[in-house]
Amino acid sequence: MSSSEGDPHQAAEHPRSHWESAEFAVLMKKRHRSEQLFRAMGLGSIAVGLAFLAILMTSIIGNGYSAFWQTHIALEVDFAQSRLDPDASGDPEVIGKANFGGLVKRSMRAAFPDVKSRRDKRALYKLVSSGAAFQLRAMAMDEPRLIGQKLTVWVPADDDIDMLMKGYVDRKLPESDRRINNKTLAWVDKLSERGAIEKHFNITFFTAGDSREPELSGIHGALMGSLYMLMVTLVLSFPIGVGAAIYLEEFAPRNRFSDFIEVNVNNLAAVPSIVFGLLGLAVFLNFFQLPRSAPLVGGLVLTLMTLPTIIIASRAALKSVPPSIREAALGIGASKMQMVMQHALPLAMPGMLTGTIIGMARALGESAPLLMIGMVAFVVDVPDGPLDPATALPVQVYLWADSPERAFVERTSAAIIVLLVLLVGTNALAVFLRRKFERRW
């Protein structure tokens, strides 16, 4: 446009004003088009970002929601006295040693009396999970008066059957390409005609530890591991982080040394989390010989990782407390420490808590440093304390994601859903705290 302004002929051809000239109108149109385009690009980027979020969430939820139900098969079980406890001793030890696997097999044979060949029988037994025998055993041990009775027991189905019932197995495929052959399909169809196969809410998923069998695996162990780890992290990182923030913000003299601490804190906030894992491996495991796979060590590593977050948030909270409050406290004779502890700190506490919760949420979702300190282990037992071997929820996701069984895909997604629900919960708590206690000075 500047070129047209300098052109002397322009004014002669267009006596009124060059602003209304045809060239200028074209130029304006071009400029407005590029304005529209720019705007659309901005809106488009936001839409793309949100679309990614939507795809991520729908694919996880779509894959995972079915894991909250588990196919069960009804077995007519005869807890025969002669087989389980021939001497009628009622002794749990005798009952515990009885052949419950045989009991399950007998019930399956009774349900399908026409299955004769050994191979078919073996395939038939595979309809139910190997956990069925343990379930019956636990029932008989808990309530010895069941022995001698016949009753219907719902036992978990094998993961392949579970996948079939959930529609993940394509029946139209040729038999050789399917994980489930025609005979098994016929059995399952017969079971569903009888109403002996149903989907129940998957309690096992929330009460069991890890297992090689998808239908017996659960997240309880990983959840407890994460819980112990977060407890260690919280107990250590909150006081230390707040203490460091108070010192840096209120007491530290303005000199090189304080600057050095600040630079350190800011850099630690940007160090990749896996490097903290290397630190944990070299220092806590190799030097101090703390146990591998223990939530205590995980908690220590995550403490070091979350400290910068907490320090930075707590400093911001202290900074937002107006100086007049400090001066008022000092003016009526409080010592500097009293001023900080009794006036500035309580007013900054909501901000500090919010920062801490956000740090905890990050720690809950972190898995890379935990791989370094051996928390990536197959742990069947639910840990009883911070020194027992354990995994954490995100690590469990990583472990299951590697498993080949189709049923683990669904369970991985379900574990992710639980993890995301926990994260949304903690973040919502942080937002709530901020809304409720935030003060504008």
Place this chain on the structure above:
Amino acid sequence: MTPFSLIVTLLALSSAAYWFGRRRAIASVGPSRPTSVLHSRPTYHGTLMALWCALPALVVVSLWLLFEAHIITGLVVNALPESLQALPPERLGLLLNDVRNVAAGNTFGGTPEPAISAAAVHYNALYARSADMLTGAALSIAVLGALWLRQRIDVQLRARNHVESAITIFLVASSLLAIVTTVGIVLSVLFEAARFFESVPPLDFLFGLEWSPQTAIREDQVGSTGAFGAVPLFAGTLLISFIAMVVAVPIGLMSAIYLAEYATPRLRNTAKPLLEILAGVPTVVYGFFAALVVAPQIRGFGQSLGLEVSSESALAAGLVMGVMIIPFVSSLSDDAITAVPQGLRDGAYGLGATRSETIRQVVIPAALPGIVGGVLLAVSRAIGETMIVVMAAGLSANLTANPLQAVTTVTVQIVTLLVGDQEFDSPKTLAAFALGLVLFVVTLLLNVIALHVVRRYREQYE
């Protein structure tokens, strides 16, 4: 007593000490005078006494627990028969593991060797004795500390000043932890990396073109000579990070511009938190998503075009990593854009510029240092990101720039080398620390440069 119950007992003792200290302070005034003659409020006397009760004992307990394992292992090794002590370190480590297992009661069905079971008995006995000694020492230190202070409580005692200096020491120590952590990272990584460089020259490591970290168990094994040239890893890391930035920078920057300059407050208040959810999703979730959804899609799409696409293509990992970084770029750019004063925009509008011209020619140049700093921080995050690449990128160290092939990254190799059983003197394990050193140095440099860019080139308004 277990360490946990010991600590609980100490805390209970110290609460009792608080109460006694307070009472003692009030009693020391005497009935004829008001309590205001005390130098400090009685609570401070109580607190001081509680500190004297708990702190020295807790210090002893924590030092004891930190070094207990070290010392007891040393004692057990010294008590082993000569022939076993002479074993090479890694065999000795395995033997000690057996001893620990037997001591914990896990015999795994077999009968352990007599030397090992003797050592296990010795080990358990040492632990039992250590626990008893610790309990005795900690409790007596606690009681002695409290009694010593109780004796000193009188009207003159400057309890407040003592308590305040104790708190100050805690505050200083907390902030020093940041330095200790940095030093710890540097030392632990440097120390192990130095051991690695004893067997592999640093130049071979940094500039070698072949990576196959296999070391021989036997001398005559095939493929026994490991190659530790890390260039393929660096190239893979850069390739994936580059793809991630190609996704994240335009989308992040444009959404930041739209949210800061065009969006109505309502759109801004919904879209911004929603975008930030992307940053809060754990990386392991992205990794699963990349491996389960994105990689097969890309592979299928590529094959429909007749392209050879690896199922662990760099493209899938980079794409998903880019999505993860979008909110990072957008929130840092948003901060930089909103920090540009309104006056500059008004000036541009006054000269007749459209909004997009104002943004492109006035706002972005003014915000550029902040944006560049943010992008550099995002690059450092992409380089250090672990879970996505571990789950979605491959293990094969290809030196290629083709995003459809599988590449491996520094972080993937660190994880593969260190997960599982390790012996701590093979170059294979130590290589992970050398890679960690490179990772730490590079991310540190990027952060320092980012901060420098922001500080040095920032336009100062008013």
